[in-house]
Amino acid sequence: MQTLWVCALALQELAGPAAETAETATDVISLVTRTGLIEQLVLALLVIFSIVSWGIVAYKAWAFRRADTHTRQFLDVFRRSSKFSEVQAVCRSLGESPLVGLFQAGYGELNTQLRGATGDKPATTAARPTLKSLDAVDRALLRASGTELAKLEERVGFLATTASITPFIGLFGTVWGIMTAFQAIGAVGSSNLAVVAPGIASALIATAAGLFAAIPAVYFYNHFTHKVRGFAAAMEDFSLExxxxxxxxxT
Structure with a gap:
């Protein structure tokens, strides 16, 4: 009997947190259902911001991971190859790397200048072709670098927008809800805590939702910005190389 009593106590302790969690979830749902139309629209807007932000986070994490992998493979091929034409042959399979765009821009400018240099000479001339302008190659690499950076930063700005605007949207919903709650208190004519608390709690749910959308957006925006800076440094080093x-x- 003593063993059964101990087991019953243990089961009650294990069931306690689960019951509290379910009760908390029910309380949150009841708070949301008690909000007015404006507060519900604010919450819906915050949910949309949050869903889109998490979608961007998932996509950019996958894209940056592939870019990292392709960049390492491309640099390995680039440094082992003795001819640019060998590197060009693998560019199609490693297209997620921003260095591929830089290489193709520089390689295209090289080919244009070298074909022009050999075209100006007699057919019997066997001299080595030379570049007309190394600065033109540098400018081609700079243009390609700007294009690749724009691709890397695509959609990341939405995370900054989410991080900056959602707390204010949530605060607006809270202020509106508190105004509505005070109007209801005035109509009832009582300042009892049982009358005041439900309306204030329902109003504060909007601020909580705004912070829930903003905090992950801030973190991942800073994380992806750091990754973009790393790619920018890699592109600058590759251009010099x-x-x-x-x-x-x-030359």
Whole structure:
């Protein structure tokens, strides 16, 4: 009997947190259902912001992971290859790397200048083709770098918008709910806590929802911005490496 009594106490302790969790969830739902139309519209807007933000987070995390992987593979091929044409052959399979866009821009400018240089010479001339302008190659790399950075930063700005605007939207819903609650208190003519508390609690749910949408958006915006800066540094290093190789071999 003593063993059964101990087991019953243990089961009651285990069931306690689950029951409290279910009760809390029910309380939150009841708070939402007690809100007015304006507060419910505010909550719906905050939910939309939150869903879109999490979708962007999932997509950008996947995209940056692939970009990291393709960048490492591309650099390995680029540094092992003896000809740019060999690197060009793998660009299609590693297209998620921003370095691929830089390489193709620089390689295209090189080909344009080298074809023009050989076209101006007689057919019997066997001289090594040279670049007309290394600065033109540098400008092509800079343009491509700007394009690749814009691709990396795409949709990340929405996280900053979510982080900055959703707390204010939630605060608006709270202020409106408190105004409505005080009007109801005035109509009842009583300031009893049992009358005041439900309306204030329902109003504060909007602020909580705004913070729930904003806090993850702030974190992931800073995280993705850091990743973009890392890619920007990698592109700058690659541009210098590409220019050095071009200068050694074609000038």
């Amino acid at each position: 590409f220019l050095n190789i071009s200068e050694r071999n074609f």
